[in-house]
Amino acid sequence: MRRLTRRALAGSLLLAAFTVSACKRRHRRAEAQPEQAPGTMLSELQMGDARAAVQLAKGFYDPEGNAWRWTQKHFSVVLAPPPGAAQRGATLAFHFTLPEAEFSKLGPITLSASIAGQDLPPQTYSAAGDYVFKRNVPATLLSAQAVNVDFQTDKSLPPTGTDQRELGLVATSIALQAE
């Protein structure tokens, strides 16, 4: 009788465990449908903003700390020109960090960019730190609903045994700001 009770107890515990598990699975399936994202294009992309992810066209890794992302050597985004940009132009502003750990290995890094196929003046960064790469963008390049911005660094950290990623810069935000 005692043995039977123990078996019943053990069986009940297992049954309860799998019932809990099954309940959780049912709950999950209710969440399965993807969330509907707004179709509007952003002029400013904050790296931790889920709405911005679709506009990070190439060369970005997963967000970290819900605030920044490592880039590859080449990376590109698509931005909506801000209101009035087609008449007055805009300013491209890229907020990023050149980490000390990277700078100590690579030395000065040159960042170049092009927007809608036009090269913008590059800039060389000779110390680690937080920077804003700012360039004026003429109105003639901002007549479309969305424009592509390509970035490229002249150096990057190659993959290592512990991190298989090619690492360019630590991006915080990229924006086209109204003049």
Place this chain on the structure above:
Amino acid sequence: MQSRQEERGTSAGAEWRWGLAAVIVFALWLDWPGIKTWFSADDFAWLGLRLHVHDFDTLVWALFHPFAQGTVRVLSERVYFLTLSSIFGFNAIPFHVVTFLTQAAALALLAVCMRRMTGSTAAAFAAPVFWTCSAMTAQAVSWSSAYNEVLCGALLLAAFYFLLRHIESNRGSDLVGLWICYLLGFGTLEHVVVFPFLAAGWALCRARGYLLRTLPLFVPAAVFAGLHFALVPATTDPLYQLHVDASMFPTFRIYWLMATGAFRAPDDWFAPPHPAGLVLSLSLSISLAAFAAFRAWKKDFRGLFFLGWFVFMVGPVLPLRDHVQDYYLTLPVIGLAMLGGWGIGVAIENRRLPYVALAAILAGAFCLYSARDLRIELNWYYTRGRRLESLIEGIAAERKSHPGAIILLNGVSDRLFWSGFGDHPFRLLGLGQIYLAPGTESAINPHPEWGGISDYVIPPAQARAALSAGNARVLTIVSGRLLETTAAYRRVLEAEMDNLSHSIVDAADPASASRFSPEWYPPEQDFRWMPRTASVTLEAPRKPGMDLVITGFCPAVLLAQGPLHLTVSANGTRLGIATVNAPGQTVVLKFPIPPQLAGEGPMKLDLSVDRVYRAPGDKRDLGFIVRRFELRAPS
């Protein structure tokens, strides 16, 4: 009325059973995140096996054809996955239930073996607790594809249990049980060939009269090993190449440090050990070695046997220098758990406070530290599986609401991709036409040795056409969330394609490999050699007035006989002939593209050089080095 002795026996038996139950409940609690974990990686290949079984012949093929680096693990992989997937389909829970029940049996067998080997109840309970706490068991208890470790462990321990019984009783039935479990082990994992060494080792240590009876065990092991190397073709996967050389010693060091708690996370195995982990590892290493050596000095060689269990069990994976895996330690750490458990038993029996205190501190530190690591790993596997499950469920839901539309996935990270995409989980749900959003594949290491990523790459023009026709849906993954972003992504892709400066093809970019004709030599670092002639396909410029820019390099040896001439044509129209005369320097060659070539669709570039070079010992005809093709507005 029962006699007092019978009462004590009944009471001891009850305590023993309750103790075993407590160990198993503890394991259930500790491994719980692993039991909830969804499928990943190789699981999908095994789950897909049943799709190939249609009749008896295909069943035989599925059961016995070498897969996965040429292995044939009939029971632990083929039967396990075929049976459970046929009954339960895509539900991971039954797989984990079977795994846990097998592991529970293994824990019970370890306890009864320890009781027979040491005569100590404390040792019998401590060993399975140590094994359960080992972080090295994380994959084995949470990843269905590692069930081979669990089942092999259970069968090895069962065979060993019968060996111990046979030595005690000399009954033939125990010998039969030993042989059955041992032979079944050949259907689980190649490690079973080590069992004869363990059996002979124990006989040497404790029952030399039985040593001869263990020798026949070597016959199946030798036959299996011979057949394995003779019949199974060597794998071409570089990760699984065998290195039987001095590199096995550093590999052993890594495995030892991992087993004793020096390393905290799978990604850090080759990084410097965590300081606290290293202290624990050194303390355990010194204590266990000193304990085994002291007992050996006293002519008790059980400690050496337990250490030998670790060495023999880890031996088969030491030649896999480039594929160090924590789950390979699932079986070896049983030896260390045995040694630690015996140490606890001896300390308690001796009743000397310093020894008891030392044993308690080391055991407590190991259990707390390693169990914490185990939970971290199990939660990591659980989260990874959960993300993959959510993604696949989300894709299935999207396909259900938009049947026929192709699905473009944006934001798939390297880790997410290789946690399952490579083994095509979507086909198991009948989901086809799933691709990475054009351009995003650059964030994924292509790993051609694992099958590559080409099945998920779609040309931008095809994706754009599908989006324009309303035949594509885009799902963006952000921090585990799945967003439907078709409208926004359509604008992104249009902007990308309108921006002709984005038309860049890097010669060494694996994502662009399909653009290069077969004549090209394989990528090296960031370039490719072309022979005398070769071609590459780009997207045609959508606007007139663009330049084709080729970035290349010409080693001095190529120019020893004078300048090199590179002729370039696009869709049959000659763009020009460039003269290369800068030895050892990067060269940038610009070719204006005639306006009539502008438009949508592919543009095939034919390249030829007027001279090739053959380096000594190199059979290749070397023409020119190309790093990049680019369409750019004239500057």
